[in-house]
Amino acid sequence: MDAIGPSAGVGLKPAHFDQALAWPADGLWFEVHPENYMVAGGPRLSWLEAIRERHPVSLHGVAASLAADADPDPQHLRRLAELVRRLEPVRVSEHLAWSSRGGMHFPDLLPFPRTRQALDRMAANVGRLQDALRCRVSIENPSHYLRIDGHDYDEVGFLTELAARTGCGLLLDVNNVFVSARNLNVPATDALDAFPASLVTQIHLAGHAPDQGLGTSLLIDSHDQPVAEPVWALFERVIARIGPRPTLIERDDNLPGFDVLLAERARADAVLSGRHHQPACGSVRLDLAA
Amino acid sequence: MRLDAFQAAFAAALFQPPGADAAVSGATVSGATGVSLAALFAQPGFAVYRNTVVKGCIDALQANYPAVARLVGDEWFRAAAAIYVRERPPREPMLLAYGDGFADWLDRFEPAAGLPYLSAVARIDRFWTEAHGAADEAPVAAQAVAGTSPEQLPGARLRPHASARWAWFGNVPALSIWTANRTAPGDPRSADLADRGDGADEADGADGASPPPAPLEWRGEGALVVRSGQRVEAVALGRADVAFLDACAAGGTLADAVESALHADRAADFSDLMRRLLVAGAFGGLRVPDAPDAPDAPDDRPDKEHRP
Numbered sequence: 351m352d353a354i355g356p357s358a359g360v361g362l363k364p365a366h367f368d369q370a371l372a373w374p375a376d377g378l379w380f381e382v383h384p385e386n387y388m389v390a391g392g393p394r395l396s397w398l399e400a401i402r403e404r405h406p407v408s409l410h411g412v413a414a415s416l417a418a419d420a421d422p423d424p425q426h427l428r429r430l431a432e433l434v435r436r437l438e439p440v441r442v443s444e445h446l447a448w449s450s451r452g453g454m455h456f457p458d459l460l461p462f463p464r465t466r467q468a469l470d471r472m473a474a475n476v477g478r479l480q481d482a483l484r485c486r487v488s489i490e491n492p493s494h495y496l497r498i499d500g501h502d503y504d505e506v507g508f509l510t511e512l513a514a515r516t517g518c519g520l521l522l523d524v525n526n527v528f529v530s531a532r533n534l535n536v537p538a539t540d541a542l543d544a545f546p547a548s549l550v551t552q553i554h555l556a557g558h559a560p561d562q563g564l565g566t567s568l569l570i571d572s573h574d575q576p577v578a579e580p581v582w583a584l585f586e587r588v589i590a591r592i593g594p595r596p597t598l599i600e601r602d603d604n605l606p607g608f609d610v611l612l613a614e615r616a617r618a619d620a621v622l623s624g625r626h627h628q629p630a631c632g633s634v635r636l637d638l639a640a
Numbered sequence: 641m642r643l644d645a646f647q648a649a650f651a652a653a654l655f656q657p658p659g660a661d662a663a664v665s666g667a668t669v670s671g672a673t674g675v676s677l678a679a680l681f682a683q684p685g686f687a688v689y690r691n692t693v694v695k696g697c698i699d700a701l702q703a704n705y706p707a708v709a710r711l712v713g714d715e716w717f718r719a720a721a722a723i724y725v726r727e728r729p730p731r732e733p734m735l736l737a738y739g740d741g742f743a744d745w746l747d748r749f750e751p752a753a754g755l756p757y758l759s760a761v762a763r764i765d766r767f768w769t770e771a772h773g774a775a776d777e778a779p780v781a782a783q784a785v786a787g788t789s790p791e792q793l794p795g796a797r798l799r800p801h802a803s804a805r806w807a808w809f810g811n812v813p814a815l816s817i818w819t820a821n822r823t824a825p826g827d828p829r830s831a832d833l834a835d836r837g838d839g840a841d842e843a844d845g846a847d848g849a850s851p852p853p854a855p856l857e858w859r860g861e862g863a864l865v866v867r868s869g870q871r872v873e874a875v876a877l878g879r880a881d882v883a884f885l886d887a888c889a890a891g892g893t894l895a896d897a898v899e900s901a902l903h904a905d906r907a908a909d910f911s912d913l914m915r916r917l918l919v920a921g922a923f924g925g926l927r928v929p930d931a932p933d934a935p936d937a938p939d940d941r942p943d944k945e946h947r948p
Contacts, residue, residue: 497685
């Protein structure tokens with residue numbers, strides 16, 4: 351996991367495949383949604399494997415539905431395990447959310463009351479996932495749009511307890527912290543400052559957009575814009591507190607040129623390397639390796 | 641409140657038309673659990689989840705059926721897809737494969753009744769999706785068949801390639817219409833590397849409805865969609881070709897397949913048929929009766945091994 355060091359990567363889209371493949375192995379890493387590569391064969395898998403030959407790849411699952419009140423779909427776990435075996439990703443992550451029920455799948459990260467019962471269930475499911483993949487998984491805080499009654503834990507408290515029970519890491523999505531805080535009308539720094547440094551394995555940065563009907567009182571985690579300035583500020587704040595972590599520029603829609611994403615990645619890298627005056631060990635090792 | 645009860649109500653509300661939630665699911669849930677979720681679903685933020693879920697499914701369907709979308713236009717397609725999504729939500733976590741059964745659904749979709757070619761085009765779009773993600777497999781080379789002795793040939797069996805999908809469309813020139821409406825047929829990247837998880841790459845050019853191209857002879861057509869290396873190809877088939885492939889897929893010998901082909905078309909030319917199918921890479925395995933260990937004869941159905 352440390353092989354790539356705390357450098358910044360970008361989400362990989364097929365439109366950028368040629369440029370991604372041609373980019374020098376200078377610490378750039380890529381992240382993909384494994385669900386988009388769950389095929390038996392063909393060009394999708396082969397080009398991801400070609401990328402993997404040159405760059406580290408992390409897998410960011412969106413469909414394991416770990417917070418569902420049901421066991422994870424064994425077929426999905428098998429497919430995920432097969433991809434992990436083929437790609438040997440540097441990191442694997444999933445979400446604090448559910449997305450399936452009764453055989454139906456909903457392409458979103460759905461919320462739930464963070465009760466003790468939900469924690470028991472999710473801890474069991476994260477354990478099953480890690481057992482199936484034979485690796486540590488990190489769990490991401492999603493964006494929130496609803497005020498839900500009946501929570502026994504705040505989000506970071508729930509995640510921290512989940513990590514204590516399962517050994518999982520945490521993927522801190524700074525944009526989701528910002529969006530959720532705005533939508534729920536609480537200070538973003540409350541959650542940001544509470545993430546235990548020792549558990550955070552990776553950071554996500556993405557853009558958001560105001561809701562078309564309600565404007566800025568409801569922000570959407572749209573991944574279709576550059577990372578917003580207040581999110582950069584929160585990113586600098588958390589890096590100053592916990593030190594550098596592998597950081598991903600996520601962009602899923604309204605896709606700009608590869609160079610635009612790399613410019614955002616360079617900004618994140620500058621924040622990561624500016625934290626320490628001494629050289630970041632992981633980066634040095636990687637440069638030598640490359 | 642119990643997790644399962646919460647998720648049951650939430651899931652049900654996701655696919656209800658906006659406005660129905662407070663009246664329907666809120667009441668249902670309060671009856672079941674003693675806690676009303678009506679207020680939850682009435683929050684503006686609930687629409688974000690509903691919109692994301694429904695839009696995600698519609699985008700995926702459009703990405704998987706680009707020729708259909710181009711034929712009917714974005715607006716018609718997305719309106720039809722919204723109905724399909726509510727009737728047939730995804731059953732698998734990969735949207736890459738979403739929409740199995742869309743062609744059958746279109747057959748019964750009343751507003752599509754005036755577009756008799758639409759479901760056939762949808763079937764070929766589906767063939768493309770399945771071929772694109774099928775297992776990698778070296779096709780049977782023409783030499784392997786040519787090298788089989790005349791005595792062994794009638795009892796040999798050809799297994800269709802793992803990526804091969806084919807059908808005969810009796811009433812419509814399905815492949816011609818599909819080819820004309822699948823964007824940039826000469827551009828391998830648009831065909832092979834479009835980001836199908838994201839939605840609209842391939843359908844981006846389809847802002848308005850496009851009629852079938854003018855010089856079109858209205859007659860039945862067969863289609864074979866098969867991946868050759870990393871490239872998905874669509875090949876025109878005659879009735880005899882389709883019958884031949886059907887017989888091979890059913891495990892029949894070459895003698896059986898030739899008989900089927902001749903039954904479909906008395907004028908079928910066996911050597912021409914074989915040549916075209918082999919050039920297209922239509923087969924993934926050749927099994928010759930007396931040579932079970934031949935290197936070009938991988939086989940996954942040993943139980944059907946022919947023992948003369």
